[in-house]
Amino acid sequence: MRATYDALMAYTKRTVALSQVAGLLGWDQETMMPPGAAGQRGEWRGAMEEIIHARQSAPEVGAWLARLEGADLGDEASANLRHIRRTFQRATRVPADLAAELARVTSVSQGIWARARAADDFAAFAPTLKQVLDLKREEAAALSDGDGTDAYDALLQDYEPGMSGARLQALLGELRAGLVDLRDRIRGSTRQIPALSRSFDHAGQMALAHDLAGVFGYDWSRGRLDLAVHPFSSGSGFDTRITTRVDEKNPFNCFYSTIHETGHACYEQGISAAYLMTPLGRGVSMGVHESQSRIYENQLGRSAPFCGWLFQRMQTEFGDFGVPDADAFYALVNQVGQGYIRTEADEVQYNLHVLLRFDLERALISGALEVSDLEDAWNARFLADFGFAVDRPSNGVLQDVHWSVGLFGYFPTYSLGNVYAGGLYQALCAAVPTLEADLARGETAAATEWLRDNVQKYGGLFEPADLIERATGAPISARPLLDYLERKFTAIYRL
Amino acid sequence: MRATYDALMAYTKRTVALSQVAGLLGWDQETMMPPGAAGQRGEWRGAMEEIIHARQSAPEVGAWLARLEGADLGDEASANLRHIRRTFQRATRVPADLAAELARVTSVSQGIWARARAADDFAAFAPTLKQVLDLKREEAAALSDGDGTDAYDALLQDYEPGMSGARLQALLGELRAGLVDLRDRIRGSTRQIPALSRSFDHAGQMALAHDLAGVFGYDWSRGRLDLAVHPFSSGSGFDTRITTRVDEKNPFNCFYSTIHETGHACYEQGISAAYLMTPLGRGVSMGVHESQSRIYENQLGRSAPFCGWLFQRMQTEFGDFGVPDADAFYALVNQVGQGYIRTEADEVQYNLHVLLRFDLERALISGALEVSDLEDAWNARFLADFGFAVDRPSNGVLQDVHWSVGLFGYFPTYSLGNVYAGGLYQALCAAVPTLEADLARGETAAATEWLRDNVQKYGGLFEPADLIERATGAPISARPLLDYLERKFTAIYRL
Numbered sequence: 001m002r003a004t005y006d007a008l009m010a011y012t013k014r015t016v017a018l019s020q021v022a023g024l025l026g027w028d029q030e031t032m033m034p035p036g037a038a039g040q041r042g043e044w045r046g047a048m049e050e051i052i053h054a055r056q057s058a059p060e061v062g063a064w065l066a067r068l069e070g071a072d073l074g075d076e077a078s079a080n081l082r083h084i085r086r087t088f089q090r091a092t093r094v095p096a097d098l099a100a101e102l103a104r105v106t107s108v109s110q111g112i113w114a115r116a117r118a119a120d121d122f123a124a125f126a127p128t129l130k131q132v133l134d135l136k137r138e139e140a141a142a143l144s145d146g147d148g149t150d151a152y153d154a155l156l157q158d159y160e161p162g163m164s165g166a167r168l169q170a171l172l173g174e175l176r177a178g179l180v181d182l183r184d185r186i187r188g189s190t191r192q193i194p195a196l197s198r199s200f201d202h203a204g205q206m207a208l209a210h211d212l213a214g215v216f217g218y219d220w221s222r223g224r225l226d227l228a229v230h231p232f233s234s235g236s237g238f239d240t241r242i243t244t245r246v247d248e249k250n251p252f253n254c255f256y257s258t259i260h261e262t263g264h265a266c267y268e269q270g271i272s273a274a275y276l277m278t279p280l281g282r283g284v285s286m287g288v289h290e291s292q293s294r295i296y297e298n299q300l301g302r303s304a305p306f307c308g309w310l311f312q313r314m315q316t317e318f319g320d321f322g323v324p325d326a327d328a329f330y331a332l333v334n335q336v337g338q339g340y341i342r343t344e345a346d347e348v349q350y351n352l353h354v355l356l357r358f359d360l361e362r363a364l365i366s367g368a369l370e371v372s373d374l375e376d377a378w379n380a381r382f383l384a385d386f387g388f389a390v391d392r393p394s395n396g397v398l399q400d401v402h403w404s405v406g407l408f409g410y411f412p413t414y415s416l417g418n419v420y421a422g423g424l425y426q427a428l429c430a431a432v433p434t435l436e437a438d439l440a441r442g443e444t445a446a447a448t449e450w451l452r453d454n455v456q457k458y459g460g461l462f463e464p465a466d467l468i469e470r471a472t473g474a475p476i477s478a479r480p481l482l483d484y485l486e487r488k489f490t491a492i493y494r495l
Numbered sequence: 496m497r498a499t500y501d502a503l504m505a506y507t508k509r510t511v512a513l514s515q516v517a518g519l520l521g522w523d524q525e526t527m528m529p530p531g532a533a534g535q536r537g538e539w540r541g542a543m544e545e546i547i548h549a550r551q552s553a554p555e556v557g558a559w560l561a562r563l564e565g566a567d568l569g570d571e572a573s574a575n576l577r578h579i580r581r582t583f584q585r586a587t588r589v590p591a592d593l594a595a596e597l598a599r600v601t602s603v604s605q606g607i608w609a610r611a612r613a614a615d616d617f618a619a620f621a622p623t624l625k626q627v628l629d630l631k632r633e634e635a636a637a638l639s640d641g642d643g644t645d646a647y648d649a650l651l652q653d654y655e656p657g658m659s660g661a662r663l664q665a666l667l668g669e670l671r672a673g674l675v676d677l678r679d680r681i682r683g684s685t686r687q688i689p690a691l692s693r694s695f696d697h698a699g700q701m702a703l704a705h706d707l708a709g710v711f712g713y714d715w716s717r718g719r720l721d722l723a724v725h726p727f728s729s730g731s732g733f734d735t736r737i738t739t740r741v742d743e744k745n746p747f748n749c750f751y752s753t754i755h756e757t758g759h760a761c762y763e764q765g766i767s768a769a770y771l772m773t774p775l776g777r778g779v780s781m782g783v784h785e786s787q788s789r790i791y792e793n794q795l796g797r798s799a800p801f802c803g804w805l806f807q808r809m810q811t812e813f814g815d816f817g818v819p820d821a822d823a824f825y826a827l828v829n830q831v832g833q834g835y836i837r838t839e840a841d842e843v844q845y846n847l848h849v850l851l852r853f854d855l856e857r858a859l860i861s862g863a864l865e866v867s868d869l870e871d872a873w874n875a876r877f878l879a880d881f882g883f884a885v886d887r888p889s890n891g892v893l894q895d896v897h898w899s900v901g902l903f904g905y906f907p908t909y910s911l912g913n914v915y916a917g918g919l920y921q922a923l924c925a926a927v928p929t930l931e932a933d934l935a936r937g938e939t940a941a942a943t944e945w946l947r948d949n950v951q952k953y954g955g956l957f958e959p960a961d962l963i964e965r966a967t968g969a970p971i972s973a974r975p976l977l978d979y980l981e982r983k984f985t986a987i988y989r990l
Contacts (some may be wrong), residue, residue, distance in 0.1 A: 047516070
């Protein structure tokens with residue numbers, strides 16, 4: 001048994017290495033690649049995908065897995081086998097012609113979506129979306145392999161293994177009423193918040209971004225910071241790179257993107273080194289990943305004490321910038337606005353954006369909602385939840401790239417990450433009584449160490465929900481997040 | 496036949512794409528990779544090499560090649576088959592255990608060499624060099640597969656297909672006496688050449704480096720310029736990246752490294768687009784590659800008219816820098832010094848450095864010279880050719896990395912490139928009568944177009960020596976290079 005397992009692991013480690021190489025191609029494409037290389041890069045990525053898929057679905061992997069069925073080689077081996085088996089099933093259940101058709105359609109659909117968004121014309125995108133949706137429903141059927149799994153749940157496994165649409169509905173549904181109510185009370189507040197009116201130079205923003213990544217424990221010997229149009233982090237623990245962007249009018253964009261991506265990167269860097277070249281060596285799910293980026297960005301980075309430190313630090317870097325004091329700065333950083341765009345939303349309204357998408361995409365996958373009715377459904381739901389009407393498709397149903405490239409089941413992991421972060425933050429406050437004082441000094445070591453020891457280091461050892469429940473000592477619930485938001489924004493807006 | 500060929504080419508294009516991916520890993524390692532990723536990068540490169548080697552030596556490739564033996568599918572197909580067959584033979588003839596042992600030994604030998612060089616202790620490196628040399632001799636025997644090929648010639652094919660040690664000896668041997676004589680006359684010259692005494696800021700050097708790459712026709716939409724400890728160019732025509740370095744005391748280091756790497760890159764960028772994802776889509780040999788980098792750097796970039804332009808451009812960028820006029824600037828850029836180090840050598844002495852290594856490494860491979868006698872042999876030859884004695888091993892036998900990583904047969908391609916460049920320059924002057932006037936305006940379009948049309952665009956279509964003879968219309972000879980050097984340095988040193 002052990003020899004079989006070792007053979008499977010040696011083979012798998014090579015596959016993991018090749019997947020990491022493919023990851024670097026993605027990073028390079030977004031940060032370094034000259035524009036003329038786009039076509040060649042497509043060939044490269046296709047060649048790497050072909051090889052990785054062939055290895056993941058190789059008959060010898062199936063034979064090894066069959067021989068290891070029921071073997072008890074300890075927790076780590078069980079977890080590795082769980083991941084390898086899941087990947088093998090995914091790679092073998094989807095027929096090659098369906099996978100090829102999905103790859104073909106999604107390689108052009110993003111461009112069609114982008115043009116439709118630029119033209120503010122949902123009808124120009126609808127036929128393509130219908131095509132993608134039908135293929136994803138076919139894929140879901142192939143993935144469940146006739147075992148009766150709900151189609152949406154089958155797709156969800158790519159992003160949040162072990163989670164179901166029904167459980168998400170129960171977890172996230174709790175948020176909606178509370179957030180709408182809180183947002184309405186905030187709208188009634190008379191609190192005046194200053195605005196930024198000057199510009200903040202590129203070099204100063206990047207210097208501060210470097211500092212912020214360091215403050216949150218980013219290990220520069222295993223990473224680097226570059227610019228990208230849409231900030232992201234990528235890579236595994238030995239080499240986890242982050243990106244940010246600079247808007248001279250809005251430095252918070254740069255700073256909080258940096259902290260957010262630092263959270264993702266620290267998760268990867270925090271995984272036990274022994275796991276890093278194995279299936280356990282990655283963040284275990286999108287939801288847990290987002291819990292780390294969000295707790296760094298929001299619960300820590302947008303806290304009152306840390307905002308006090310950042311206010312000082314910005315004054316040192318940029319001089320007086322028209323915000324009178326730390327309290328006003330804290331309110332500015334956490335301002336609840338009135339906008340259409342998910343990626344620009346504040347902590348209170350962000351999850352309302354996600355819930356809208358989650359409900360609509362579940363209905364699309366189940367067939368309860370047709371693509372032809374999607375724009376109307378979006379607009380009606382937006383009006384109900386946000387209290388004002390969508391003015392044009394690029395501010396509504398066309399704003400996100402996800403569906404155009406077949407990402408159904410991805411959206412809810414954003415909110416799930418926030419829910420996880422809410423629970424983790426409650427546990428963290430109990431475990432690190434000096435947290436507020438630390439943050440006021442721009443010090444996060446105790447907090448990030450707690451996250452490393454209770455979440456990050458385990459990599460893929462536990463299933464996502466189990467991992468969070470072990471760390472928080474409580475069943476997963478949206479309650480801690482709601483309580484945190486209620487407390488925080490009641491104070492900021494003096495409700 | 497055509498269907499078989501198409502199947503082989505479809506397979507080969509994927510292999511080419513994977514080799515290009517491996518190339519990007521090398522670029523990233525030298526420019527972007529954080530230090531903590533070194534071990535992981537080794538795993539990545541090992542995994543890519545394993546896959547590429549498996550594809551190059553795949554039984555189906557052998558079967559396709561056997562079926563296509565003697566087929567006449569046109570010149571391009573013949574050339575593709577020649578490259579694929581050569582690669583297949585190389586990949587199948589070296590036994591797996593020898594390849595693994597070579598990989599194992601050369602993965603540590605570079606570090607041993609670096610420590611020996613730092614300690615100026617050849618004896619600390621000699622046993623490792625002996626080990627590498629023995630493995631390379633074994634490899635040479637495997638490569639010739641009992642067909643009687645000379646061991647050195649077998650190794651040479653990796654760098655200069657179709658070339659032999661004997662032909663190199665005839666071509667390069669002609670240089671030695673002429674260069675020693677010219678150098679001796681230069682040493683007797685009383686010409687006073689000014690020295691640089693101020694520093695040149697980093698940003699200004701990089702701005703000028705960008706300009707220089709553009710002046711020599713580098714296509715920025717298919718490349719980028721970064722910093723590296725040892726400048727290099729890498730990639731293929733769709734994405735050919737260059738690097739340079741900045742020494743604030745010596746801006747010529749940055750400028751001429753940039754022009755040199757631009758020459759390499761323009762070769763790749765100049766290859767017919769239709770060839771780029773095939774075996775024809777690369778520079779055909781190290782010698783031809785070096786001919787392009789050298790003709791850009793020396794015959795064009797260090798010419799009197801171009802130096803006149805560069806002198807003005809540097810004054811604009813840096814203000815007065817203590818060199819009185821363009822003539823003094825031209826002499827400074829081409830100064831013949833007295834140094835130990837090949838990579839810092841001037842045009843007159845560079846090939847003497849290479850000839851020394853070529854003769855010694857041929858003797859090592861043939862067994863005429865033992866590693867234990869190498870240091871003495873190096874020092875004796877250096878004294879004879881350069882007129883002064885090596886002071887320490889790091890300035891002598893330990894100065895180059897090549898042998899430590901098994902590069903035997905690589906050195907002579909540097910001089911072969913200079914010989915090719917000499918012939919090409921003669922032909923270029925005849926074809927572009929406006930060359931001097933163009934260069935005086937910082938204009939190279941006619942010259943680089945001639946090189947593209949006569950050398951670069953063909954990629955791997957012709958064998959290297961055939962390619963150069965077609966372009967120059969004459970048999971390869973060192974004479975044009977010697978005549979050019981004689982003319983140029985006689986004028987500069989007023990001999």
